[in-house]
Amino acid sequence: MAGDDQAVDAVLKVRDLAVDFKTDTGLTHALMGVGFEVPRGKVTAIVGESGSGKSVTANCIMRIIQPPGRIVDGSIDFAPKGMDPFEIVSLTKKDPRLQELRGGLISMVFQEPMTALSPVYKVGNQVAEAILCHRKVSRGQAWREAAEMLERVGIDDIDRRIQMYPFEFSGGMRQRVVIAMALVCHPEVLICDEPTTALDVTIQAEILTLIKDLQRELGNSVIFITHDLGVVAQIADQVVVMYQGRVLEIGTVRQVLKQPVHPYTKGLLAAIPGLAPKGERLATIATVVGDADITTPFPMQTLADGRQVSLPPELGGAQQA
Amino acid sequence: MRSYILTRIAGLIPTLAIISVIIFIVIQLPEGDIVSSMLDRLQAQGVDTSEEYVQNLRAQYNLDKPMVIQYFYWAGNFLTGDMGYSYLFSRPVNELVWERLGYTLSITISALFFTWLVALPVGIYSALRQYTIGDYLMTTLALVGLATPPFLLALIFMHIGFEWFGISTGGLFSPEFEDASWSFAKFADMLAHIWLPMVIVGAGGAAFTMRILRANLLDELNKPYVVTARAKGVRPAKLVIKYPVRIAINPFISNIGLMLPALISGEALVGMVMGLPTIGPLLLQSLLNQDMFLAGSMLMWLAILVVFGILLSDLLLAWVDPRIRFE
Numbered sequence: 001m002a003g004d005d006q007a008v009d010a011v012l013k014v015r016d017l018a019v020d021f022k023t024d025t026g027l028t029h030a031l032m033g034v035g036f037e038v039p040r041g042k043v044t045a046i047v048g049e050s051g052s053g054k055s056v057t058a059n060c061i062m063r064i065i066q067p068p069g070r071i072v073d074g075s076i077d078f079a080p081k082g083m084d085p086f087e088i089v090s091l092t093k094k095d096p097r098l099q100e101l102r103g104g105l106i107s108m109v110f111q112e113p114m115t116a117l118s119p120v121y122k123v124g125n126q127v128a129e130a131i132l133c134h135r136k137v138s139r140g141q142a143w144r145e146a147a148e149m150l151e152r153v154g155i156d157d158i159d160r161r162i163q164m165y166p167f168e169f170s171g172g173m174r175q176r177v178v179i180a181m182a183l184v185c186h187p188e189v190l191i192c193d194e195p196t197t198a199l200d201v202t203i204q205a206e207i208l209t210l211i212k213d214l215q216r217e218l219g220n221s222v223i224f225i226t227h228d229l230g231v232v233a234q235i236a237d238q239v240v241v242m243y244q245g246r247v248l249e250i251g252t253v254r255q256v257l258k259q260p261v262h263p264y265t266k267g268l269l270a271a272i273p274g275l276a277p278k279g280e281r282l283a284t285i286a287t288v289v290g291d292a293d294i295t296t297p298f299p300m301q302t303l304a305d306g307r308q309v310s311l312p313p314e315l316g317g318a319q320q321a
Numbered sequence: 322m323r324s325y326i327l328t329r330i331a332g333l334i335p336t337l338a339i340i341s342v343i344i345f346i347v348i349q350l351p352e353g354d355i356v357s358s359m360l361d362r363l364q365a366q367g368v369d370t371s372e373e374y375v376q377n378l379r380a381q382y383n384l385d386k387p388m389v390i391q392y393f394y395w396a397g398n399f400l401t402g403d404m405g406y407s408y409l410f411s412r413p414v415n416e417l418v419w420e421r422l423g424y425t426l427s428i429t430i431s432a433l434f435f436t437w438l439v440a441l442p443v444g445i446y447s448a449l450r451q452y453t454i455g456d457y458l459m460t461t462l463a464l465v466g467l468a469t470p471p472f473l474l475a476l477i478f479m480h481i482g483f484e485w486f487g488i489s490t491g492g493l494f495s496p497e498f499e500d501a502s503w504s505f506a507k508f509a510d511m512l513a514h515i516w517l518p519m520v521i522v523g524a525g526g527a528a529f530t531m532r533i534l535r536a537n538l539l540d541e542l543n544k545p546y547v548v549t550a551r552a553k554g555v556r557p558a559k560l561v562i563k564y565p566v567r568i569a570i571n572p573f574i575s576n577i578g579l580m581l582p583a584l585i586s587g588e589a590l591v592g593m594v595m596g597l598p599t600i601g602p603l604l605l606q607s608l609l610n611q612d613m614f615l616a617g618s619m620l621m622w623l624a625i626l627v628v629f630g631i632l633l634s635d636l637l638l639a640w641v642d643p644r645i646r647f648e
Binding site for chain 1: 553567641
């Protein structure tokens, strides 16, 4: 078992999650047995290349997978503070906890701040709506709380700005609005799905700092989805490496970024431009991985230092059951 | 917003002026004029006309003056509310047009509402249930509706009404109310009759609008702002209406202006088939008889209606879509 047997206080436990997309060209297995835990009050980064299943995993947690996608197996145990824990995958459509989950207990910040807000409603309306969806308060009260939250994420001149439309805001400002909208109900878990990818570098840094600061302030847990390992180093406590719909390695930031065990993780790290010596050709993931088998789903095993990894037997992986 | 409305209204004046010139030219295009067709008729009745009488007549209608002057006489009189005299009916054009314009407007506007009333729910249903039996059924119905010209639809309805139910579906009134003065009973009688032309005139537009709405909505349904709202916890029914539908209807608010001419010309044909007391049949008659004051006035009024309809739909769009308001 884990290096020290001390049980981690996990707010989310994802187990054996499998998602299929049924398309005209056949069945695509988007997720194949994804499992990880999200420690309470910490930042968990999910890293991986495009199509590795990061966003699908996030959408499963929110239960907003849309057809043709479907959760076919697995469970997500959720233990919010001050509430009985429940399992997310098995919630029926009519279960009030499902609506409470979305935006109330868990909320999400998306990649595209330019299109994540409806252009026809005022900023205040869209942030206040998040409150009105989950609490019985007056419209005026909701707008006041929305204004407070917007100020907290760094939007000044609030009396004027709250009456403005999203298209009057810059990309960075819109992302602040989306973050305010996500945090205004004080969710237990904040999922950030590549929130800085569409922003320019200086704004990226500001938004990262904002998310990190608010997380410390509000004490919520964060799932941070990205393909940028530089961002992971800045923000994460724990890292989950995904590839082709599976989890390959889970560990602390230090473990995964300093001493990666899995050949794919090593490949990812070697492919960061800044790390290659000047004048040398940048390593690709493929050259680092070499002949190692990274596509077969080997069982996860826990190493002595507490990290979990899915390794082929020739690299010391456990035999398949 | 204020200056937007003002510039749009100011823009109407040159538009209508240009339209009036075009209408005037089109009316003058055919051989002969109102006097020559009057003379033809008189001669056919065996009445001899002196050269002097003809000259007087031409002078009375200003036909002895250059074209440009004739236009200004016509346009000037129109502006003062004098639309001239219809030789065909021997009545002032004013009376004839006002009598019928009201019916045309009622049918056209109610057809517009019918279009929306049908297209909105059906379009939303079709988009949300894409590629289901219900969607295919609605799509098929819409294609049939689009492919059937309104006058044919009118004939079919009248035939069915007469053969199967033994009722006459023509006209806007039952015979006993035809010449009666306005009363509540007459109004009720009109309502009982107007629904059929309304459905017939609106059917094509409803089918078209429903297809447009379905396509627009399918584009919007998976936009990030919809996903954001879903993740925010907005309830499913409210989510669809408040987010994607709200955006998807914008293009067809601006379509109202474009649908008006189609509705009015559709109404003209249906009016003839069903014998409705609307502008359409009168317009055809006046054109055939070169009753130029009558034809010109009616064309001008239809143009005014369409231009104001487009203005109205543009203002409506600016009202519902802040992106246009702020440009």
